Amino acid sequence: xxxxxxxxxxxxxxxxxxxxxxxxxxxxxxxxxxxxxxxxxxxxxxxxxxxxxxxxxxxxxxxxxxxxxxxxxxxxxxxxxxxxxxxxxxxxxxxxxxxxxxxxxxxxxxxxxxxxxxxxxxx
Numbered sequence: 001x002x003x004x005x006x007x008x009x010x011x012x013x014x015x016x017x018x019x020x021x022x023x024x025x026x027x028x029x030x031x032x033x034x035x036x037x038x039x040x041x042x043x044x045x046x047x048x049x050x051x052x053x054x055x056x057x058x059x060x061x062x063x064x065x066x067x068x069x070x071x072x073x074x075x076x077x078x079x080x081x082x083x084x085x086x087x088x089x090x091x092x093x094x095x096x097x098x099x100x101x102x103x104x105x106x107x108x109x110x111x112x113x114x115x116x117x118x119x120x121x122x123x
Contacts, residue, residue, distance in 0.1 A: 014033050
C-alpha cells in the first residue's frame with residue numbers, strides 16, 4: 001500500500017483574528033494573523049486544567065504566550081509592528097481588554113474547528 005498522507009510536524013496554527021471595536025459601531029476594524037501553538041486534544045485539556053487551577057490568574061501575558069507564538073499584520077501610521085511591538089500592543093494598548101478576550105476565544109475556536117473538520121459529517 002502506498003502512503004496517502006505524509007505526516008509532518010506542525011508547530012503553529014495560523015488563525016485570523018477579526019477585530020471590530022466596539023462591535024456595534026467599529027472605530028477599529030480589521031484583521032491580523034495570530035499563530036496558535038499546535039496542541040493535541042490531551043494537551044489542550046491539560047492547558048484548560050492549568051487555567052482552572054489558577055496558574056494564569058491575573059497574568060494574561062503568561063497565558064497568551066502559552067497559546068500563541070506571534071502575531072502578524074499589526075501596525076500603525078509608521079508601518080508594521082515587529083514581533084515584540086505586536087505583543088506589546090496586544091497586551092498593553094487601550095484595546096488590550098478586547099484583544100485578549102478575542103484571542104482567548106479564537107484559540108479554542110481554532111482548535112475545535114480543526115477537530116470538527118476532521119470528524120465525520122452528521123447524519
